[in-house]
Amino acid sequence: MPATPTVASPSTWYEQGDFAPVERVTLVIANDLAEDRKDAPVVVRRDQLPMLADIQELTVTLVDPAGEPRPEPSRELLARQGPHERRGESNGRALDYQFDDLDRDGVWDELFFVADLKAGERKAFHLYRGFQQRGWNPHRTHAAVGSYMRHTVPFWESEHVGWKLWFPTDIDIYAKRRPVLMAHRLYMGNLDGYGVGAENADYGADIMSVDDSFGGGGIGVFEGEALARPRFTPSSDLANRFNAGQQSDTRYSFDVLVNGPLRSMVRIRSLNWNTGQGRYEAEQIYTAYAGQNYTTAEVRFPTWLPGPQGADFAVGVRRRPGQTFERREANWIVTAAPEALRNPDDVEGLQQQAPILYAGTALIVPTEDAAAYQFIAERGGNHVFRVPAREDRRYRYMLVAGWSEGEVLKTPEAFADYVAANARAFSSPLRLDRVQEEVKR
Template identity: 55%
Template sequence: MKTLAVIALTCGAALSTQAVAADAPWYVQGDWSPAQRVAIKLVNDLDVERKNNPVIITRQQLEGILPDLHELSYTVVDPTLPGRPQPSVAHLAVQGGHEIRAETNGRWVHYQFDDLDKDGLWDELFFMTDLKPRETRTVYIYLGHQDRGWNAHGSHAAIGSYMRHQVPFWESENVGWKLWYPTDIDVYGKRTPQLMSRRLYMENLDGYGVGQVDMGLGSDIMDVADSMGGGGVGMFDDPADPNKVSRPRFTPRHGGKTRFNAGSGADTRYAFEVVTNGPARSIIRIKTMNWDTGHGRYALSQEYTAYAGENFTTARVKFDQFDSKTPGAAFGVGIRKRPNEKFLVQKGGTVVSAAPEAIRNPDDRESFQTDLMVAYAGSALVVKDAAKATYVFSPERQGNHLFKLPRTADGKYEYMLAAGWSEGAVLKTQEAFADYVAVKAREYNSPVRFGGAALESKAK
């Protein structure tokens, strides 16, 4: 049961209740002055400042603390941020009654109550924040109905009919990802920060030629072909070669020959679903089923998340079927080695590959489109230190940098992917991209920690 009690109860470490108001001033927006709030402590365990960091608070962590109310009766406020001023009459005439009014004692932030398992109950509260080194900060969920606060999206996820087949898209304003192939990712970079995948799939713009429509839209910056592209999964289960990776779209189903993207009736099947769509994060779910490597049968789901303002995406993987004939079969995840790779960083659970690149459309056999030479295009893959992964380089299928992860008891593992290019608004050099990946890898290994929650009431 995920139902939340209205009466707050102590529930787990650092959880408490309060019958009287805390010392911190109370948030006011226009004529809305709430009388109850839930105080949530966020902890930065790192000695460095965090910028625009994801915060995930689960339903279980607020069990017995947060009253069961409609979403419009929750307002997440950071008291350390300056409040917005009162909008002008002209602005209100455009935006209407839902426009936010003047704020005091904090600022409403973009947040989401996301239902991940689609049972009608939210599973995670999500927002993004900055934290100082070793800071413990209290943010609040103010309680009480109010219907103000437009939330402009900084991320997007959708499934579109793109060049005659269904393709999942997820993006931030800097980078977008899509599955032209069902398990290996295409990457597109933007020159101007914007959400533009809806134009790609609605207008069926060519990923490599979008710059010819509008230079700000950017370009596809990954030639996937038979590689793992900007990120792909596999299985290390070949008893004859422990470092050989099996992959869902290349299976020995047809007379012993490997066939790419065979019919779904007899070969690997895929299904796509939008889990949530902004404003701060957007999630696509990919199900891979009926996967027979010749050494085992598998089924799994992946949830890829795009984050507003960022150049990385994270993935949660869960195997629902793991029937392997190979003792010690291990999970795999990889990225393509950049063609003409000139820059490589591999340390622990991180690998970064970058190179100057002539970006071209491999399907443009008549060469109607000109190649785009860029100073660098880069890809990165991060697995958590706790996974105890092993780095493997595979020279097969364009060359791929991989990590081999020991099988987990619950069939789950996670990874992070990142991308950058010299034409983007940020991370214009491969060194800046590698530094960014190092920072995000450190934060990924030590996420913002939930430090407890309490229900508070304003003194009368």
């Protein structure tokens, strides 16, 4: 980082209406993969931008200098959208972004945006300084905690796929026919996830039956060869697939960390987890991303007290009932099958089944974790990775979902190709290559 800002020619500087900034910070973002990336997450930490450590969000405008400038809006659009509508641009296109405060101390921790980069590209973006209030940013992701069928449930979603924890650590999946956010309708109206399309066909339907399986994604620990999970303990009411009391058995807390236009995050804490061999507390942070069919998870164990046999991390997904398509590599697994979607709790058979050509689920773990795959036939049949425990007691994974009714990934083969590409991206995220402060000459 130069001690003084570079003086730059004004001919390439962004302007919007009467907004003509004179200071900017240039970020060069690197794609190290030999393949194009679309709507790829970009994360820049606050310690990487010390010159912006003390800023307010409205004093920064993020611009792609290669983007197509917006024209001056019509009078009709301005009358409808008001004074916060963007005005005519030159020398680039303003992008939506988030400054996320993840530790809740009132100071931003990460700048987040999404970008398209070509294979091997190093691409510049500008952060222009100066207060301006223009730029509506409709949400493409959503996260919330709601009371759903008489118990607390966290929800997080992108336009294509949504996830919820009906069971406290094993995921339900709902998929959309068109890009839309609808979790707020699901929990506020307490709509049946399997029948939600009856209200609006674009909302889609629940595409995962969890029961006592790992569902669309769940965690546990391997204690020796035995697999332990938070909701199945010596004290649990196993017949009902839920834990017993909140003091005598594992208990859970949920909160929303971020509810943003481009990424949304929920946090799940599993407390007082006693396997009969060891005692644990786990924290999961799930993130939904704009334009994507995946969610990522960061897991840490504030309490890690395994018995004498030791322990490793576990993460799994349910094998699709009637699985007809499977693709597996060292660090990922795809399972898919045609389904007749139905609510497994509808024992009277009152709800109409909805046949679909395929529903698919996938699990990805980082290659560097040297995780070992194994199939576990018990509890619905599950594809599971055993991840060697680390000293920092952390691990991470990615969950992916798709179905034939969606706008994207309409076949199992297309879904598996998407999973393979994102498995490579998971181990090679876009990175900050260079930062440069500049002032207009």
